[in-house]
Amino acid sequence: xxxxxxxxxxxxxxxxxxxxxxxxxxxxxxxxxxxxxxxxxxxxxxxxxxxxxxxxxxxxxxxxxxxxxxxxxxxxxxxxxxxxxxxxxxxxxxxxxxxxxxxxxxxxxxxxxxxxxxxxxxxxxxxxxxxxxxxxxxxxxxxxxxxxxxxxxxxxxxxxxxxxxxxxxxxxxxxxxxxxxxxxxxxxxxxxxxxxxxxxxxxxxxxxxxxxxxxxxxxxxxxxxxxxxxxxxxxxxxxxxxxxxxxxxxxxxxxxxxxxxxxxxxxxxxxxxxxxxxxxxxxxxxx
Amino acid sequence: xxxxxxxxxxxxxxxxxxxxxxxxxxxxxxxxxxxxxxxxxxxxxxxxxxxxxxxxxxxxxxxxxxxxxxxxxxxxxxxxxxxxxxxxxxxxxxxxxxxxxxxxxxxxxxxxxxxxxxxxxxxxxxxxxxxxxxxxxxxxxxxxxxxxxxxxxxxxxxxxxxxxxxxxxxxxxxxxxxxxxxxxxxxxxxxxxxxxxxxxxxxxxxxxxxxxxxxxxxxxxxxxxxxxxxxxxxxxxxxxxxxxxxxxxxxxxxxxxxxxxxxxxxxxxxxxxxxxxxxxxxxxxxxxxxxxxxxxxxxxxxxxxxxxxxxxxxxxxxxxxxxxxxxxxxxxxxxxxxxxxxxxxxxxxxxxxxxxxxxxxxxxxxxxxxxxxxxxxxxxxxxxxxxxxxxxxxxxxxxxxxxxxxxxxxxxxxxxxxxxxxxxxxxxxxxxxxxxxxxxxxxxxxxxxxxxxxxxxxxxxxxxxxxxxxxxxxxxxxxxxxxxxxxxxxxxxxxxxxxxxxxxxxxxxxxxxxxxxx
Numbered sequence: 001x002x003x004x005x006x007x008x009x010x011x012x013x014x015x016x017x018x019x020x021x022x023x024x025x026x027x028x029x030x031x032x033x034x035x036x037x038x039x040x041x042x043x044x045x046x047x048x049x050x051x052x053x054x055x056x057x058x059x060x061x062x063x064x065x066x067x068x069x070x071x072x073x074x075x076x077x078x079x080x081x082x083x084x085x086x087x088x089x090x091x092x093x094x095x096x097x098x099x100x101x102x103x104x105x106x107x108x109x110x111x112x113x114x115x116x117x118x119x120x121x122x123x124x125x126x127x128x129x130x131x132x133x134x135x136x137x138x139x140x141x142x143x144x145x146x147x148x149x150x151x152x153x154x155x156x157x158x159x160x161x162x163x164x165x166x167x168x169x170x171x172x173x174x175x176x177x178x179x180x181x182x183x184x185x186x187x188x189x190x191x192x193x194x195x196x197x198x199x200x201x202x203x204x205x206x207x208x209x210x211x212x213x214x215x216x217x218x219x220x221x222x223x224x225x226x227x228x229x230x231x232x233x234x235x236x237x238x239x240x241x242x243x244x245x246x247x248x249x250x251x252x253x254x255x256x257x258x259x260x261x262x263x264x265x266x267x268x269x270x271x272x273x274x275x276x277x278x279x280x281x282x283x284x285x286x287x
Numbered sequence: 288x289x290x291x292x293x294x295x296x297x298x299x300x301x302x303x304x305x306x307x308x309x310x311x312x313x314x315x316x317x318x319x320x321x322x323x324x325x326x327x328x329x330x331x332x333x334x335x336x337x338x339x340x341x342x343x344x345x346x347x348x349x350x351x352x353x354x355x356x357x358x359x360x361x362x363x364x365x366x367x368x369x370x371x372x373x374x375x376x377x378x379x380x381x382x383x384x385x386x387x388x389x390x391x392x393x394x395x396x397x398x399x400x401x402x403x404x405x406x407x408x409x410x411x412x413x414x415x416x417x418x419x420x421x422x423x424x425x426x427x428x429x430x431x432x433x434x435x436x437x438x439x440x441x442x443x444x445x446x447x448x449x450x451x452x453x454x455x456x457x458x459x460x461x462x463x464x465x466x467x468x469x470x471x472x473x474x475x476x477x478x479x480x481x482x483x484x485x486x487x488x489x490x491x492x493x494x495x496x497x498x499x500x501x502x503x504x505x506x507x508x509x510x511x512x513x514x515x516x517x518x519x520x521x522x523x524x525x526x527x528x529x530x531x532x533x534x535x536x537x538x539x540x541x542x543x544x545x546x547x548x549x550x551x552x553x554x555x556x557x558x559x560x561x562x563x564x565x566x567x568x569x570x571x572x573x574x575x576x577x578x579x580x581x582x583x584x585x586x587x588x589x590x591x592x593x594x595x596x597x598x599x600x601x602x603x604x605x606x607x608x609x610x611x612x613x614x615x616x617x618x619x620x621x622x623x624x625x626x627x628x629x630x631x632x633x634x635x636x637x638x639x640x641x642x643x644x645x646x647x648x649x650x651x652x653x654x655x656x657x658x659x660x661x662x663x664x665x666x667x668x669x670x671x672x673x674x675x676x677x678x679x680x681x682x683x684x685x686x687x688x689x690x691x692x693x694x695x696x697x698x699x700x701x702x703x704x705x706x707x708x709x710x711x712x713x714x715x716x717x718x719x720x721x722x723x724x725x726x727x728x729x730x731x732x733x734x735x736x737x738x739x740x741x742x743x744x745x746x747x748x749x750x751x752x753x754x755x756x757x758x759x760x761x762x763x764x765x766x767x768x769x770x771x772x773x774x775x776x777x778x779x780x781x782x783x784x785x786x787x788x789x790x791x792x793x794x795x796x797x798x799x800x801x802x803x804x805x
Contacts, residue, residue: 028313030517032510103741128696139700139708196705237703238770282740284700284710284765 084108092271096149099278106278113279116272120264129283133243134259139283142239145169146228147287153277159263160231168263171231176215177254184211189250192216195224195236200246294600296548297321297432299570301578302586315513317439318576320422321432321568325595334410335419343464346471350374355756356720363473369757375681376757378718387677391670396521398666400528402658403613404535408521408588414514415588417465417507418574421458428454432571458508459500466499512575516586523585530616532657536589537614538569538580541626542646544634546580561636562610568600569593569611579611607646618651625649687725688716689783691794698799705770707800713762715783717754725752725785727762732779732798734772738765752783766798773800 005014007025014023048054051063062068081088087108091099099105117129124135131137136144145155155169162168176185190200191208213222220226224235233241241259242252264273280286302316348360350373357364362371370377370385377384399406408415428450429435441447470492471479482488506514515522529535543563547553553560563580570578572593575586579593597611625647626634639647694710702708717723727750729735736746739762743750746767754760764781777798784791 028311030513031312031314032513033517034312106741126696128694130697130700137697137700139697139710140702142703234703238701238705239703284708284740 088271091274096153096274096277099274100149100281106282109275109278110282111279112272113275113277116268116276117279120268121276124261129280134241134257136241137239138280139285140239141285141287142234142237143228143285143287144233144241145231147281147285149277149281149286151228152280152286153273155261156276156280157263157265157273160261161258162260162263165263165265169231172258173219173252173256175255180211180215180253184208185250185253186246187211188216188253189246192224192235192249193244193246196238198244198246294564294566294603296565297567297571299567301570301581302576316576318512318574319432319435319439320574320576320592321571321596322426323572323592323595325598327591327595331410331419331590331592335416338411338413338416339420343468346468346476352376352720353756355722357475359475361472362475365473376718376720378716381684384677384681387673391673391677394666394670394673397528398663398670400525401530401533401660401662401666404529404533405522405525405587405589408515408525409590412588414506414519415574415590417461417503418511420461421507421511422574424457424461425454428457455504455508458504461507462500462503463496465503466496469499470495512586515575515588530660530662531620532615532617532660534613534615534653535583536579536587536591536594536611537619538582538611539609539614539619539622540580541619541622541634542636542639543580543610544636559635559637561634562601562604562606564600564604566600568596572596613653615653615657618653621651685790685792686718687723687783687785687788687790687792688718689727689781689792689794690714690716691781691796693797693799699801701801702767706767707770707773707798708765708767709798711764711766711781711796713764713781713794715752715754715760715762717756717758717760719788720757722756723754723785723787725754725783726750727752727764728782728784729766730780730782730793732766732768732777733774735766735768735779735798737767739763740765768798768800775800 005016005023006012007014007023010025012025012027015026017024048061049063050065051067052060053063054061087105090102090105091109094102094105099109117125118127121129125131125138126135129138141147143151145151145160158165158167158169160169161172176188180188187204187208188211189208190204191206191212193200194202194205194208212220212224216224219230219232220235221232226232226234238244240248242248242257264276268276302318345361346359349358350360350371351358352371356376357371359371360373362369364371368379370382375384396407425435429438438447438450467483474492479488479492483492510518540561540563543561545560546563546565547560548565550560550564569580570576570593572595573579574590574592575588577584577586579587591613594611594613598608601608601610622639623634624630626636626639628635628638639650641647690713692712692714694712698709700708700710713727715725715727717725729737729748736748737750738744738746739750739752742752742762750764752760752762777800779796779798781794781796782791783793
């Protein structure tokens, strides 16, 4: 035992520790402080009995109250779903234009659709539906198969060139690499580029006009406006799925690429597809 | 005039008296404060009435804000995230005003402490006020100090049981009323009162009452001085605020010592004795259970009840008041030097008295001008500056605001005609409890038009928006710039204007374009 030091002024013993002449008094703790400490221990024991606490081999002790955070989550989800039941029923029941006309329904469907989009669609179309070469941007006003709500719904439900659905949208452009000569393809590409006012060689474009009229106009139209009901792209606008350069266009003439989109009706169900349609429609390009 | 022997000597000892060996854990020594009377006690009753009055009555004050806002003068509406204080309405983003008030309260505490010591602790602190209230109840039921000590020591009987039951019941009722008053600050008080008694109030209301009942009862009834001594950080901090010119409750041992219970005898024997007759009245009335004669202590909350107790004893003895008084350390030391002949001799009370037996003219007294010191000026200056700055900002703040969030993905969209479109989420804040019609305009973006889906299908450079009273409106806005105007990334302004109230708010936004504009 070390020797007891008593502080002269307070009459309290010190701990014997000293820093620069300042001594630490050894005042007693209040007894209730000790009781509080015991109370926390008792609380901890009670808690460990009442709630899941002790880790075992495959799970933890369940606790007398049978609380589980997983259960809490699922009941909260059920509660939320129950609260949305009316809206969901309305969406399932009403035709799309009516959903769009109803502010509450439209908002609910669009945010539900946004959530479904984040899970199922962003892999190809991007998180903001901004697309990338080969995958259409859904924000703009250029639609291969139509941008009204019903057309968008049809596309999402049955997909494009999707083998698993008989009602899928289908279009195919033949590869002209075998039918046209290389100069002809370059001329056609220059003409197509000139349709949107892009700088291109006027002589090439003039020559390409005839190539276009002979080979392309039957589907894409004299002025290149395309045909949405057949999925024929508009060549006279500023939006290019496979790139805007003349080389991109020439490549597409030679050996066209064709994207595939799965149909979602079977996988997600009618309601989710409707919600997705409303979301995509609301992105700003809906017609 | 009473003879000294007629002054009752109270059997009281300080809980922190020196020399007592204390164990590792000290049991609380119960304190039975005796009733004091005098000017400080009267002042404390007044402060208690005012502070409790403010606390209990404030939620019931009404304030007309029109049909679209609550009419409660002070209301913290957590559900709707609004704070109403008389004519001031605070939205969550304006919480800085509340933070500013807290800073002012802190600096105000510094200011008060450096001038008049722990006045907050002694008079205005809720702990002090409620303990006082609980003591009133205790005294009314169980009697004053001696009766209470006797009752404590008495074996359990029907009478003791009844008294204890009555006391604790009333304490709990005060606790319920305390918690009950608190929740009225957070909801419409008259409605909530009815809901409370019909069982329709929110569970959180009942829980809050229960928790505050518990803390009020435990802190005010059972723990009392323990809260101040062990739980409160302020006694530790305040030492830094005090200086030699701060007023503290001081035992003036320069006139009190050597204390004697037998002054007459001592005087007859030619021994000089001080004014203190060691009656322990100061210890008996102390709610903290300390002996002020041992000097400044951590436990002392400067409630000044010992001054009242000592003054009444001095009155009875026909001596001057102020043996215990509010004094500054500077004055105390000057007087001490006088009494000890500059510290060379033991205290001789004859040195502080003139030949006529009256207190000497040379004694230092507190002068009010001493509160004007650089320290107090600085505290007051900082405090006032913050207050003025907040007031100015409060008076000139806008009640219309616009916040704009640019879409993150995609940052821009190329449309089929080559024009560029950017998407924004625009939030319009109408912070007055009246509906307003505002015009949202695009400024500084050449040739650009905007459209708000759900609001209007038409594109234009201005939109008319109806705002609900006291609400935020969120709009989705598409801004489109024709291809021939596009010139790289551009900065522009969303301006919201209320022509009726002549209010205008703007937000600087950015218009993003492809790196190679067409």
